[in-house]
Amino acid sequence: MKRKQYTAAFKAQMVQELLKEEKTVAQIASEYGVHPTQLNQWKAQALTGMASLFERKDPILEVKASYEKKLDEAYAEIGRLTTHLAWLKKKGGWVSES
Numbered sequence: 001m002k003r004k005q006y007t008a009a010f011k012a013q014m015v016q017e018l019l020k021e022e023k024t025v026a027q028i029a030s031e032y033g034v035h036p037t038q039l040n041q042w043k044a045q046a047l048t049g050m051a052s053l054f055e056r057k058d059p060i061l062e063v064k065a066s067y068e069k070k071l072d073e074a075y076a077e078i079g080r081l082t083t084h085l086a087w088l089k090k091k092g093g094w095v096s097e098s
Contacts, residue, residue, distance in 0.1 A: 014032065015043050
């Protein structure tokens with residue numbers, strides 16, 4: 001038996017209905033054919049995530065942070081490869097040990 005899949009828009013609509021408090025959870029569940037426990041879970045999820053809707057996200061800062069992380073990783077890799085190359089040259093006899 002395949003589980004029902006609900007769209008995000010439908011879930012949001014159900015949460016809005018619940019928050020209006022014009023009908024009970026049981027009434028809404030019966031009307032839309034959704035289990036009351038599921039409705040309560042969606043409501044809890046919406047209330048928990050609501051704060052993130054008001055957080056200010058600066059896309060420029062996010063791109064800059066991503067760039068700086070990649071740059072640091074690249075410099076670290078250059079350092080590892082430089083050290084490895086020096087070791088290979090020394091072991092291969094390409095560099096005099098003076």
